[in-house]
Amino acid sequence: MDLSKIIVICLVFCCVWDTESRKTNTLLKVPNGARWGDWGEIQICTSGHAKGFAIKVQEPQGMGDDSSLNAIRLYCESGETIESTAGVKGEWSNSINCSKGFLNSFSLNVEKSQGPLDDSAANNIKFKCQDGEELKGNSYEWGTFGPWSKPCETGAICGIQTRVEPANRGFFTDDTGLNDVQFYCCD
Template sequence: MALPVSILFFLIFSCCLGRKEPRDYRTVLKVENGGPFGDWGEIELCPEGYARGFAIKVQAHQGIWYDDTALNGIRLYCTKGQVIESKTGPWGNWSEAKYCPKGNFISFGLRVEKPQGPFLDDTAASNVRFTCEGGHVLTGKSHNWGTFGLWSDRCISGFICGLQTKVEDKQGVGDDTALNDARFFCCD
């Protein structure tokens, strides 16, 4: 039984002609001060272009008797209009996006609070900052818990084009931390 030409054309076009190969990244940028809790989410890459803006998802301070998580997610705004994010915690609200005045992201730093022990509230990562091509630094608007560690290496060739985040899932009973660590990827 032969398929009608219109169906055959649709199958060929949707299957093969519109498909692009997955994007490859060149290097991985890491920091040494990431938190110990959670699991890594999926690697998410800008389908094309690079990251030149970001937003963060932050839980407001909950008060002394309640559980704080601080940073819950990071979004990257790609030069071609796409918005990408990896694993994200359930608490907090998204900030307004911040963009490089010119150029794209080339390195990052993470503010992380060290584990507080069994009787105090752990928050892990509380903020992120990026260096733009040309040297401008963009820092998220978040808590000042913990300290910024050393900057990651810089993209040698190309710019940041993707991310992967390490997030602790909701604990139910116990101390939640949400986002603990992040990696960023450089593409040519």
């Protein structure tokens, strides 16, 4: 076998192996997400797992329209940052990272529907790292934290998909920002 054939075989093997390694093995979700908005695109770390996160939060608006949590960003071990659809309101927090290991499960703080009053939907998030360490976002907690998602069966969190209601931009509108999120695990 000549050298060029060996190189081609190695390249094919490496490409197939890398593609297979990014397949997700578990979908993590919780039952208390709100229903408004549309699901954004799934974003996956190109390599490795998520070691930390940041959140984009709108300050309380007093008599105005509160949307609170507008986006979640994951920090991959490769240095890459990923996020799915993001709401337009708010400011990003600093990253919050696992001391050891990677993100492995989550719990979402959601305010139930307020009827004709101001809805904020998802307001905060907590993660558990592989070693059990809990990390909590710095946000407003209108509503309650729901149950923890199941943990990744193998590996750790490597991807995200968010459900976000777009800003209506009207004077008498009720924008909720981020409503729900699900995460993906990779080996």
